[in-house]
Structure formats: C-alpha cells, structure tokens
Amino acid sequence: MREKIKQLIRYHKLKSWYEKYERWMIPGMLLVGVAADYITFRTIQIKTTFILLAAYFVLAGLALTFVHAYDANRVRGQNLAPIKYLRLAAPLVIQFTFGALLSASLIFYWFSGAISVSWPLILIIAALMASNEVLRQYFLKPVVQVSVYFFALFSLLALLFPFIFNSINYWLFIAAGASSLIIILIYILALTHFLPNLKRGRTHLIILVVAIAAVMNALYFFNIIPPIPLSVREAGVYHDVQRSGNAYILKTETQTWLEKIQPGQTIHIKARERVYVFTSIFAPLDLQTKIYHRWQYYDEALGQWTDRGRYFFFITGGREAGYRGFSTKANIPAGQWRVYTETERGQALGRIKFTVEQVNEHPIFQNLIR
Numbered sequence: 001m002r003e004k005i006k007q008l009i010r011y012h013k014l015k016s017w018y019e020k021y022e023r024w025m026i027p028g029m030l031l032v033g034v035a036a037d038y039i040t041f042r043t044i045q046i047k048t049t050f051i052l053l054a055a056y057f058v059l060a061g062l063a064l065t066f067v068h069a070y071d072a073n074r075v076r077g078q079n080l081a082p083i084k085y086l087r088l089a090a091p092l093v094i095q096f097t098f099g100a101l102l103s104a105s106l107i108f109y110w111f112s113g114a115i116s117v118s119w120p121l122i123l124i125i126a127a128l129m130a131s132n133e134v135l136r137q138y139f140l141k142p143v144v145q146v147s148v149y150f151f152a153l154f155s156l157l158a159l160l161f162p163f164i165f166n167s168i169n170y171w172l173f174i175a176a177g178a179s180s181l182i183i184i185l186i187y188i189l190a191l192t193h194f195l196p197n198l199k200r201g202r203t204h205l206i207i208l209v210v211a212i213a214a215v216m217n218a219l220y221f222f223n224i225i226p227p228i229p230l231s232v233r234e235a236g237v238y239h240d241v242q243r244s245g246n247a248y249i250l251k252t253e254t255q256t257w258l259e260k261i262q263p264g265q266t267i268h269i270k271a272r273e274r275v276y277v278f279t280s281i282f283a284p285l286d287l288q289t290k291i292y293h294r295w296q297y298y299d300e301a302l303g304q305w306t307d308r309g310r311y312f313f314f315i316t317g318g319r320e321a322g323y324r325g326f327s328t329k330a331n332i333p334a335g336q337w338r339v340y341t342e343t344e345r346g347q348a349l350g351r352i353k354f355t356v357e358q359v360n361e362h363p364i365f366q367n368l369i370r
Contacts, residue, residue, distance in 0.1 A: 046163065046284075053104055053156055060097035060152070063090045064145055065191060072197050098148060105155035108228050142198055143205050146188065150209045154180040154216055159228055166286040168227050168343060173220050177213050184209055227343045230289075232350035234280040235341060237267050239365065241276040241326045248324055250278055250368040265354040268363050275356065277339045278326040280370065281349065283315055290344050291315050293327035298336040305338065312344075324370060334358045 067090045069075050075083060157176035162168050185206065192202045219225045240251035253268065267275060277293055290312045296305045313325030327339075338353040 056097040056100045063093040066090055068195055072195050101152035108159055143201055147208050150184040162229050163284045181213055223347045227347040230349055231282045232341055233282050235350055235352045236278055237265050237354045238276045241278050248370045251365050254364040254366045268357050268359045272331050274328050274330045276326050276328045279341050280324045281315055292342050294340040296338050
C-alpha cells in the first residue's frame, strides 16, 4: 500500500512538472524532429531515410490512437503506472514524429523547386510547423491532428513513389494521392469505430482530408509543387562549357571574394559571342528524363519578361554530385536574363538570374572542372 502511494506521488509530481513546462516541451520536440531529419539527410542513405520516415509515420499513428483511446477510457489497465507515464509521453512522441515528417517534406520541396514558384507549398509546410505553439489548443484536436497526419502521408508517398518507380510521371503523384487517401480513410474508419466519441466528427474529417488532397493536386497541376525528387545542385552562367571525359570544363570570369558573395551574376561578352548556362541536377538511380532550360529576357520597352527559347538535355540519375547538362545562346542582347531549369511539364527546379554586358575586351578567365 505504501509503495502504491509513493508511485502515485511520483506520478503526480511528474505530471505537474510536465504540465508546467508543456508549452516549451511540445514545440521543443517538434524542433528535435527537425534536427533528426537534418542529421539523417546529411549522413544516411536515401533508402534508409525512407525507412526511418515510414517508422515515424507508423509511430505517429500509434501515438495518436493511444492518446484518444486513453482519453476515451478504452485502454485496459489504464490506471497502471506504465500506461499513465506512456500517456504523458505520447504527445511528445506525436510532436517529434510530426516534426520529422513535416521537415522532411520541407527539405525535399525546398531543394526540388524554384522558391519563386513553389513558395505557396513551402509556406504551408512552414506554417504547419510554426502554428504548433500559436494554435496549440486547436492542434490537440483530432480533426487537426489527423489532417496534418494525412498531409504528412501524402507528402511522404509523393516522395517515395518516384524513387520506387524511377520516374517523375504525373500518374505517380496521382497514385500517391489515391494511396494516401485510401490509407487515411481506413485509419479514420477504424479510429471512429473503436472510439465512438470521435464518430460525430467523422464526416467532417473525411471531407477535410479529401479537400486537402484536392488542393495538393491543384498545386501540382498548376506546377506549384516541384518535381520531387529532382533537385538542382549547381547552376551558373559561363563563357564556354566543354565536356572532357566524365568531367565538364567551365570557362568563367575571375572574381574577387566580394563579387562571389554578391547576389546575381554579370557576364561580360563581345558582340555575337555565346553564353552558356550549366546545371547539375540530383536524380534517383536509374531515373532518365529530359530537363529543359527556358531562357527569358527582360524587355524594358514592354516592361516584362519574354521567352527567348526552351532547350532540353537528357539526364540519367544516380550520381550523388548531380547529373550535368547545359544550353547555350548566341547573339544575345545586353540586359537582364533569367533561365529556369524545368521538367517537360514545366515544373520549375530552379532559376538563375544574370546580367549581360557587352565589352570590347575580354575579362580574365579561369577554368572550373565539374
């Protein structure tokens, strides 16, 4: 009896301490999940990364189910000390796994698209992560938790399918959305069947996840969602690009350290000389696809960007440093230029902006090897 009283006192002390610092611990665990992703993506192979993300997803689902089952008095041995301690820890597990899943999506989408195009999706993911503390009382509601859970699942499958099938075909995105909808609907039906207290909100929750799927598809087909898992590793404008064996020799202007850190590039050319844009792209093993460079010139008379050509090259994936290609134009006028690196569908991977200035004498050159 005395031992049970001691255990009860220890539990209530721990619960009081937890409730006191909960507002810091909950977002803190989300940040720990983000940090875990940062370490994972830098040190672990991509296949192992997907296994870890799948484990996070399963763990998040189990923790969500346990919390709502416990609160509905549907857990056997609910008053046992280990079960009560597990209930205290479960919200931290949810936040850690949500942080890891959302930050994985943010990392992939950030590096797989041009920010100028993909910013709405990136902003949505960042807002979900940041709203954890601001909207904490709403974040604890089942409808919000399951909605975020579905978004994380959709993002995970949209990342995974291109790696499995070595393709960026739009049907894979549709398949990822359909698969995630089926999985989450089964989860919702099972959750509400065993927890009748959640059954009243089931229709609303199903409508919400279907709406999320519709928005994700709309963003994809409007080319706002980037063509994951492709990502631009390097892009630049040069005076010449020559292939030598397995390497590329890039002729560039010698720059001071101050010029290197300044945004944008300026390339100085003589009349009728060519300008080259070189791109290095990461792609999964065995993925073969066309990559396009879309050249645009800022027409000051019209006050807008105008297309000046779209050129493609093939890449084959698997090279960690990125697979390389380039396009070139001759007789280009002085002024502001930008080149989008994009897929055949027009999904933007990246963009570089540069200024062309015509000169009578060449600057000093140096060669870079890539």
